[in-house]
Amino acid sequence: CEGEHMFSSPVPGHLTFLMIMHQASLLLMAGFLHLALANGVDQLSWFYRMHPLAIMDPDSTGGDCPAECDCPPTFSIAMYCNNRGMKQMPYIPSRMKYIYLQHNQITTISDEAFKNGTNLVWVMLHENQIVEIGKRAFANLVNLERLYLNGNNLTEVPSNIPNSLRDLHLSHNKIDKVSLNAFEGMENLTTLLLNYNVIQDMGSTLKGLKSLTLLDMSRNLLKKVPDGLPAMLHQLYLGFNSIETIPGNFFNQFTNLQYVRLSHNALTDKGIPPNAFNVTGLVELDLSFNKLERIPTVSTSLEHLYLQANQIKARGRRCKFE
Known part of the structure; x- marks a missing residue:
């Protein structure tokens, strides 16, 4: 039959060996990559280490690699x-799309810092x-998608962040104010x-972030x-603040919201409208570590409710589901 004919010719022994070795190599590389990711090693760094510089000529397209950095020819x-x-x-160099500058002692980013890096997609700082960033430092990075500035000494959100940005990390700084136009036009x-900042009030600066799904303003x-x-929010983290009240019908406007953390605040029964949650x-x-005396009404779809370290005294009372 046709099926028997398809497999009637044996594969030569040396070809079989090469096929097996090729498959084994792929599996081994996949295993190393999985192990690298599991241990927090950047996948691009791992790939670079697998291909030593000594066997390849550097790519100087758009300028030579700075002596203090590594620009792997394989990437x-x-x-x-x-x-x-x-x-x-x-x-x-102008060819760069990904630049890793984390864990250094950089204090200032001038307006000219990225004048040649207009193709950058990721900037890890x-x-x-860092205490000062020029007002035009990021203005020309029209392809930028990820900007990591966490763990610095910034006191305000940088100006002129590109509208192409998708991920912005500003945690662990000293930001105490956010201007009204800080995130203007950032619809992506x-x-x-x-x-981990010292922000007291956000005003309405988040209003135009139509695609925002994760907001962390805890601590x-x-x-x-x-x-x-x-309205697109999926995760809202506001723990470790001094919030006392929740606006009426506040959560009804979020059709995609699944995770809300309000632990370690100053919420009281009076500050939570009926059916707020x-x-x-x-x-x-998560409503733990507040000043609640009663268990609030929650939806039957809720899977995890945290109420520890409140002032709830009634025993044997069940949660109210509607």
């Missing part, structure tokens, strides 16, 4: 300058000592991390829930 659009003790921004932003000095939160779709609600 010539990435520049690794992390953990080098650098105090100033290096020259950036976390864990430095999906993740905004502002936790600030907020006294109320930020106004104008985007009775919202279909909510999966996790």
Whole structure:
């Protein structure tokens, strides 16, 4: 039959051996990559280490690689300058799309710092000592998608952040104010991390972030829930603040909201309107470490409710589901 005919000719022994070795090599590389990711090693760094520089000529398209950095020829659009003790921004060849500058001692980013890096997609500047960023420093990075500035000494949100940005990490800084136009036009932003700052009020600065799904403002000095939160929110983290009240029907406007964390605030029964948390779709609600005396009404779709360290005294009382 046709099926027997298809497999009637044996594969030569040397070809079988090569096929087996090829498959084994692929599996081995996949295993190393999985192990690298599991241990927090950047996948691009791992790939670079697998191909030593000694066997290939460097790609100098758009400028030579700075002496203090590594630009792997196997991934010539990435520049690794992390953990080098650098105090100033290096020259950036125009071909670069990914630049890793984390864990250095950089204090200032001038308006000219990225003048040659207009193709950049990722900029990693976390864990430095940055106190000042030029108002036009990021203005020309029209392709930028990820900007990590967490773990620095910034006191305000940088100006002129590109509208192409999707992930913005500003946690672990000293930000105490956010201007009204700080996020203007950033309709592509999906993740905004502002936790571990000293922000007291956000005003309505978040109103235009139509694509925002994750907002983390935990461990600030907020006294109320930020106004104008985007309707697309999926995760809202406001723990470790000084929030006392929840606006009436506040959560009804979020059809995709599943995770809300309001632990370690100053919420009281009086500050929570009836049925405030009775919202279909909510999966996790953390109200622990507040001043609640009663268990609030929640939706039957809720899977995780945290109420420990409140002032709830009634025993044997069941949660109210509607």
